[in-house]
Amino acid sequence: MKALRELVDIVTKHKKKQMEVIGLDKDSPNRYDEFYDLLVAEQLPTERDAAQYFFGKDKSASFTQYRNFRNKFFRRLVNAVFLLDIKKPMFSESQNAMYHIRKNAVAARILAAKGATHAAVELAEKTIKPAIQYEATLEILELARIIKSKYILLTDNHKKLLEAKAIIDKSLLDLNLSVKAESLYYDIIRYYNTSRSTKPEVAALAEKYKIKLEKELPESESYRFRFFYFTIAKLACTTRHDYRGSLKVCKEAIADLEKRKAATPPAIAAFLHPTLVAATMLGQFEKAEAAATQLEGLNLPGSHNWYKGMEVLVFFRLHQQNYQEAYRVFKQARNHKRFSHLSAANQEQWYLFEAYVHLLIAMGKIKRSETEEKRLKLRPARLLNQVPLFSKDKRGLNIPILIVHAIYLLHLHRYEEAYDRMQALEKYAGRHLKATDDNYRSYCFIKALSKIPDADYNPEAAQRAAADLLREMGQQLLQFADTPHEVENMPYEHLWALAMETLMRPDRII
Incomplete structure (x- = not known):
């Protein structure tokens, strides 16, 4: 009963007369709810847009009244975080459990800070078992500290005190090693923000x-x-x-x-x-197919991890030459409303995929509906403008940008432009790629492409001229440019076959 009395006392003394939570009272909508609905509908992309919507076209994001309004709105959203409906199917069992564990751990700390020791201890004792089961190290540490206080301040039980201390010691060790490993991980991946x-x-x-x-x-x-x-x-x-x-x-x-x-x-x-x-x-491919099947439904659609999964699925389907399925996955990801929320670097990977998709569509490898056929065609120069970060990456994802551009020009039979591109690619290979580095396949392929103008765009002559380079290329492993962006979204062997196919087409598209 002491725990209940403490809770009642704290709530009575400190509760607010009105809960400031977004969307709680739909019968009396206000500006905060309107702001919320506009953000859900993605109608206010910037702070400036929000300031002008609520306070006038001449207002900026730094307008004092807007800043005050925005900060109050932010606090209401934070309050709503503690009232999430985590019984929805999108939450896994572990995510559901961790939500309750974290919420209870925070509540126990607040109660302890307010002097409600009995209530804090009872909540901590109820929460620490699932916290241990779900390995919530930080919460275990906080809960064990509260429980330890019970056997020092409220009752004398040396065995329980030692148990609490042992849990604290283990949690400190686990936490220290986890933080260390996490820091080492971030120390590695920071190199890949733009390249x-x-x-x-x-x-x-x-x-x-x-x-x-x-x-x-x-x-x-x-x-x-x-x-x-x-x-x-x-x-x-x-x-x-x-x-x-x-x-x-x-x-x-x-x-x-x-x-x-x-x-x-x-x-x-x-x-x-x-x-x-x-x-x-x-x-x-059988093992890859099994992994693809296992991936289904593991990530929330639109989330960062979901997009990473969709990236590797497109990559797999392109290598598998299942171009229609690659297109289906591409469309699903590219058309998702959360695409605009991706970082610039991650969006650019999808623009690269878009280039491959357009090339495959143009060559009849992917079939589209009549509605899709009406959409804009790829403009060769547009691709380079669409990927500014990677186009500056001289030895990374710049390679597929330039190669797809070149093959697309070949498909269009715009031979003068194709010649200029082949010359530029050959110079690029000599300047930025080496015959001994991890981009050797790219080096060989670019050199092979440069043989096409030399062969006067004759497929048989080009095949003969590039034979040695293609053989050397085939003896090297495919390149993999780290988690999960690939230099070879499509194997160069497949791209070479497409290039040869473009030279065999009798029609000319200018």
Whole structure:
């Protein structure tokens, strides 16, 4: 009863007369609800748009009244976070449990801070068991500290006190290792914000961090520590194109995650993505197909992880030469209302896919409905303008931009422009690519393309002139430019076949 009395006392003293939560009172809508509805409908893309809508066309985002209004609106949204409906199918069991654990842990801390010790302890004792089951390290630490106070301030039970202390010590160790592993992970991926090209120094860094964390594996079974360890181990493989190693690490990671209650569907998907890529690169299409099937439904549509999954699906279907299915996945992702919320770098990957899709449509490899046929055609120059970040990436995703552009010009039979592009590509290869680096396949392919103008655009002559280069290219592994953006969204062998096919077409499109 002491716990209940403390709760009643605190709520009576400190509760607000009116809860400031968005969307709670639909019978009396106000400006905050209107702001909410406009944002849901994506009708106010910027702060400036919002300021002008509510306070006049001459107002900016820094207008004082707007800032005050916006900040109050923000607080109401934060209040609504504690009233989410997590029983919806989109939330997994672990996500549902973690929501309650975190909410209870925060409430217990607030109660303890207000002096409601009995209430705080009761809530902590009810919450710590599921927190341990779901490996909520930070919450376990806070809850155990509250429980420890019970056996110091309220009752004398030395055994329980020691148990609480042991939980605290373990949580501190797990938390320390998890934070360390997380920091090492971010130290690696920061290199890929705008450039997806291969970076040998990052491969060495990932290997170094993997070895460092391996030594600490016996110290902790923490979910987050193991998750980041496996992620870094996977990066140590993918950054040096070790696809077999990547498959092995991902298999171990998925087996480890699937036995834990804490594992979320997106966490498992994070290792299915590279599984799909590695299996595709190795030509193990059955294994890739199995990974693609497992990926279905693991990520919330429109989320960052969902888009990553859709990227690797398009990549797989292009390599599989299942172009119609690649187009279906592409359309689903590209037309989703959350596409505009992706970062510029992630949007550009989809613009690259769009270039491949348009080329395949133009060559009759993808069939479209009459409605889709009415949409705008790809303008060759438009592609380079659409991907400013990667077009400056001299040894990374700039390569497919230029190559698709060149083949599209060949398809259009715009030979003068194609000649200029082939010359530029050959100079590009000599300046930015080396015969000994990880872009050797790209080097060979660009050199092979440059033989086409030399052969006067005759497919048989071009095939003969490029034979040695294509043979050398075929002896090298496909390139993989890290999680999950690929230099070879389509294998160069397939692109060469398309280039030869364009030269065999009797019609000319000018």
